[in-house]
Amino acid sequence: xxxxxxxxxxxxxxxxxxxxxxxxxxxxxxxxxxxxxxxxxxxxxxxxxxxxxxxxxxxxxxxxxxxxxxxxxxxxxxxxxxxxxxxxxxxxxxxxxxxxxxxxxxxxxxxxxxxxxxxxxxxxxxxxxxxxxxxxxxxxxxxxxxxxxxxxxxxxxxxxxxxxxxxxxxxxxxxxxxxxxxxxxxxxxxxxxxxxxxxxxxxxxxxxxxxxxxxxxxx
Amino acid sequence: xxxxxxxxxxxxxxxxxxxxxxxxxxxxxxxxxxxxxxxxxxxxxxxxxxxxxxxxxxxxxxxxxxxxxxxxxxxxxxxxxxxxxxxxxxxxxxxxxxxxxxxxxxxxxxxxxxxxxxxxxxxxxxxxxxxxxxxxxxxxxxxxxxxxxxxxxxxxxxxxxxxxxxxxxxxxxxxxxxxxxxxxxxxxxxxxxxxxxxxxxxxxxxxxxxxxxxxxxxxxxxxxxxxxxxxxxxxxxxxxxxxxxxxxxxxxxxxxxxxxxxxxxxxxxxxxxxxxxxxxxxxxxxxxxxxxxxxxxxxxxxxxxxxxxxxxxxxxxxxxxxxxxxxxxxxxxxxxxxxxxxxxxxxxxxxxxxxxxxxxxxxxxxxxxxxxxxxxxxxxxxxxxxxxxxxxxxxxxxxxxxxxxxxxxxxxxxx
Numbered sequence: 001x002x003x004x005x006x007x008x009x010x011x012x013x014x015x016x017x018x019x020x021x022x023x024x025x026x027x028x029x030x031x032x033x034x035x036x037x038x039x040x041x042x043x044x045x046x047x048x049x050x051x052x053x054x055x056x057x058x059x060x061x062x063x064x065x066x067x068x069x070x071x072x073x074x075x076x077x078x079x080x081x082x083x084x085x086x087x088x089x090x091x092x093x094x095x096x097x098x099x100x101x102x103x104x105x106x107x108x109x110x111x112x113x114x115x116x117x118x119x120x121x122x123x124x125x126x127x128x129x130x131x132x133x134x135x136x137x138x139x140x141x142x143x144x145x146x147x148x149x150x151x152x153x154x155x156x157x158x159x160x161x162x163x164x165x166x167x168x169x170x171x172x173x174x175x176x177x178x179x180x181x182x183x184x185x186x187x188x189x190x191x192x193x194x195x196x197x198x199x200x201x202x203x204x205x206x207x208x209x210x211x212x213x214x215x216x217x218x219x
Numbered sequence: 220x221x222x223x224x225x226x227x228x229x230x231x232x233x234x235x236x237x238x239x240x241x242x243x244x245x246x247x248x249x250x251x252x253x254x255x256x257x258x259x260x261x262x263x264x265x266x267x268x269x270x271x272x273x274x275x276x277x278x279x280x281x282x283x284x285x286x287x288x289x290x291x292x293x294x295x296x297x298x299x300x301x302x303x304x305x306x307x308x309x310x311x312x313x314x315x316x317x318x319x320x321x322x323x324x325x326x327x328x329x330x331x332x333x334x335x336x337x338x339x340x341x342x343x344x345x346x347x348x349x350x351x352x353x354x355x356x357x358x359x360x361x362x363x364x365x366x367x368x369x370x371x372x373x374x375x376x377x378x379x380x381x382x383x384x385x386x387x388x389x390x391x392x393x394x395x396x397x398x399x400x401x402x403x404x405x406x407x408x409x410x411x412x413x414x415x416x417x418x419x420x421x422x423x424x425x426x427x428x429x430x431x432x433x434x435x436x437x438x439x440x441x442x443x444x445x446x447x448x449x450x451x452x453x454x455x456x457x458x459x460x461x462x463x464x465x466x467x468x469x470x471x472x473x474x475x476x477x478x479x480x481x482x483x484x485x486x487x488x489x490x491x492x493x494x495x496x497x498x499x500x501x502x503x504x505x506x507x508x509x510x511x512x513x514x515x516x517x518x519x520x521x522x523x524x525x526x527x528x529x530x531x532x533x534x535x536x537x538x539x540x541x542x543x544x545x546x547x548x549x550x551x552x553x554x555x556x557x558x559x560x561x562x563x564x565x566x567x568x569x570x571x572x573x574x575x576x577x578x579x580x581x582x583x584x585x586x587x588x589x590x591x592x593x594x595x596x597x598x599x600x601x602x603x604x605x606x607x608x609x610x611x612x613x614x615x616x617x618x619x620x621x622x623x624x625x626x627x628x629x630x631x632x633x634x
Contacts, residue, residue, distance in 0.1 A: 045277065056262070059262070
């Protein structure tokens, strides 16, 4: 009996694009998330468009604070839950992003709680998959620098309260506006401002302390 | 440059602080950036999962509408199952023989459903079925029969932890979490334990991709007749439209694996296979077992046959759901997890917990059609092997079966 081989990455990607067109993603170009979500209430397949639009952002966000395999699960689960709870979607914002991030945040929080690996995940080394990429050495150097800088910042981030850190992460990693952050966390915009301001002050203090310690060591 | 300075709360800070904060935000941004190939790969897998959820959601209203009937049917099926056992009925011989259709790309679509599930059992016929003909009789629900047979579930099937509920509501990952709760019915804990071991496997590097495709999987090894009754009744209590059928390229790693459908299979030893299906294995295309069609009652007959067979000592039922062509392809390759391990890693699987994984790996450890794989597996699982050897009769029977199988494989290969 001929057994089947595992699909390659290229095949998987092809299958995604096939599904995209099957599910009418191209048809939805130019339509707002609100409109697509309205369709998805009647026809679940329409939800595929929401997935295509936002999956990358959600995965990138989750992978910032979780090991990649866990982040992938969280991202995937976000859309399955969103699909099942699509009736709870409140239109009016034009974008489903805050709603999706709200779901994702809860999953990420759960995963962080459950996984003792979360901090290891944050500090994990980059896996450079394609070593034949031009300027490979430069890429590695850049990433190593980024890792070093982030690792220096990490203790400061970990010292923040969960609420402050969540706002900061949404701001930095999801590139959200204050309004979107407020909608995601279901708090007033003023609260977002004050949390971000508090985070900024704490980071400033921590940076000062690090700098002072650095000077002392240099002397 | 981040948006910090552009936002209105900058009036509470000074420019130096703002610049410093922007730099810190930039550091955060540059941390752990995924490259596009990583995103694409993950996206494909996530899309498959979403497509399954979409398919489920698309069918939900119909399923919901029929649920009460099905629950009644589940209870009726329990009674019918008891009747079957009491009658000691023989395997079916009225099965329709369909040519194998190895079309991995076909998407299973829900077939017309029967109005209510009735457990159709076959009349006694001790000879192996060789042709698709003969009569069947429907076993009518009989509460008396179930009352006579201890251990047969009746109305208590209607509980949130029945396989039917789990199949519909919970992915295997979360089912595993339920095992930790004390509310799970004891007879189902065994199944969950297996599910739990699957969850653990999921984290291993080799299967991490493969297992993602398998959101629902029940694997029962070393199954007793009572176990099969539970499964029988649980599967019968599922709305028919939740049991999709379709074609499936045969995947048959050790010679006697019967794959009845893409999403349902029975594994039993060779003798039982012949008794049930009149063929040595599904290697024989002409005598390939029937592909049960939804609503045809064949599934009922098949399970009834397995239950009533005097030859089936060890049987396993895998139950899975998948709807997209892409996912189907993936599930085809990982239908049985141990084989997926062996197939893709080239090495023996290393169970996370030998106790939990026992049922799952029993087959691959002893029945693998390759001495090398068998030896690898057993070397990697000394505790499990020790447990096997604690039951000499069981171990001897398995070794004998494995020896025979290996000899056949070697003879075929001309060794």
